[in-house]
Amino acid sequence: MKKIDIACIIDDDPIFVFGIKKMMQFANFCESFMIFKNGEEALNNLKAIIDSGKNIPDVILLDINMPVMDGWQFLDEFIKIESHKLITVYIVSSSIDPRDKDRVKNYENVSNFIVKPISIESLKNISKELLNN
């Protein structure tokens, strides 16, 4: 079975990052990770990576509520970066506020809104969706 190459996780919560990495390993989700603690850090690094054209992630799992630059602010900037490679974004948040779910619809390269806690099953579904495209 084909496997996702690089998964990017943008989240300020170290417990979640630790957990999702473990889960991804169990689910045999990807070859490698890229982890950023907030939107700003992610944006600066991803810009450079996309410019260089090497090691561009296939998928981004993005948290909403983060210090310095939150998920929405990140998205607003991120969609301005031109990339020849398709990067699919999933919002992964513990928010169950319907306003957040509605807001996702404004971004066409955001595939889905996943409410934490994330399970092995949902990781497998993401993997399936990505490889089928």
Add this chain to the structure above:
Amino acid sequence: MLNPVQNLKPTKNSIYLDFIEKNASIGTWEFDLRSTSLYWSSETKKIHEVPQNFEPDVKTALSFYKQGDSLNKIDKAFTDCIEKFEDYDIEVQIITSTGKEKWVRAIGKPLIENNECVKIIGLFQDIDEKTKNAKALADKEDQLRKTFENALIGMATIDLRGNWISVNKSLCETFGYTKKEFLKLTFMDITHPKDVSMARQAVFDMINGKINHFKTEISYMHKNGRTIWASLSATIIKDKSGVPLHFVAQTNDLTQIKESTNRIVKLLDTTENQNKRLLNFAHIVSHNLRSHYSNLDMLLDITKMDMPETTNNEIFPLMEQAVSHLGETVENLNEVASINIKKDLKKEPINLLESFDKISASIAALIIESKTKLCVDINKDIYVEAIPAYLDSILLNFLTNAIKYKKLNETPKIELHASIKNDYIVLKIQDHGLGIDLEKYGDKLFGMYKTFHKHEDSRGIGLFITKNQVEAIGGEIEVESEVNVGTTFNIYLKNYEKN
């Protein structure tokens, strides 16, 4: 007895006279002072309702006049006529032979011979109907005038150029002008500038026959400059051929109603604001508690996969159950928070210094570890009116923030000072820490999940909750800050004074 007219042969003149007498209800009479004989024409007899063969004399003639005013008047006029040779023409009341009261016009003229009045000739006219009509008309007019003047609604008649013809008391009272001042103004002068063109258009439309009346809500200007809200109804009055004459306007002062409406709108705004806050609270519950719960849930999952051998005991399933219950509780809490109306929490007098001491004791470890220097200047007699849990949370938040955002390589120094200002206690909390760029973040400072420092445990929630709590107990927060100099918060809390 000599009867001069009767004795005359009917001539052309006397035929005319008869004609006039009959049609104008005018009788004639003649009094000869020498013979003291009195002659009444047939019309005069008709007016008195006596038979044609009735023979009057001065005494009976006078007895027909109504006692009082009428009798006095005729008596004087008749005497003056004889003695002073004065003509008379008066309106008096008689009582006819059938007992009917009648208004008559009595005219008398003396004939003088050798400086002596020898005869009086006169006319007698039935003016009863005319007088009664005029009197009724006057009564009606008076009634209308009183209605107009005393109506509680403001009323006016206005000419076609917008000048007042008449205004009533209520209108003058509404606008604060005297009648005299009012009549010098035009309709446009008292109309609020924003409504002048609307009113002018309506006036044109009525003059041009497009509409016959006009009803609207309009704003006027009181003599003292304040705005008056009123409902206005105006009608154009035309003559029989349809030519416009003037306008009649009615004005009902709605200012009080409008003001109460505004108060209600304000109340609604406040309520809406509170609802928004409640929603934000739901969001906080949803996000913060849920994120911890989901981490716990995930860690348990990982444990099952990574170390299945550690789960094979009594404790692990219980832990799983507890975490799952936590998840449910958070879910329920979120639901309750979003649908339940905020229950009124009770405010009570709290000693500010005691409250502060309690809070600083609760974080004694943090204060000692960070080597924080606290300078506290709060009078022990100051009491504030607050919800205890809120006040604790407010103090804790400002204190921990001030410690947290200290300058690098410096120990925190925090100064607290309480003063009385009007109905408030102003608690000033000054740190000498990092400071916040207010120009950049000022409007976001008290927003939810906003953080301005890359601090490990910045959650961006403290100030948001704190502001909500301060406002919920009737207070306010002011902030002054400069980057690398420090931040000062002035917290206004309701002063509690023992009566």
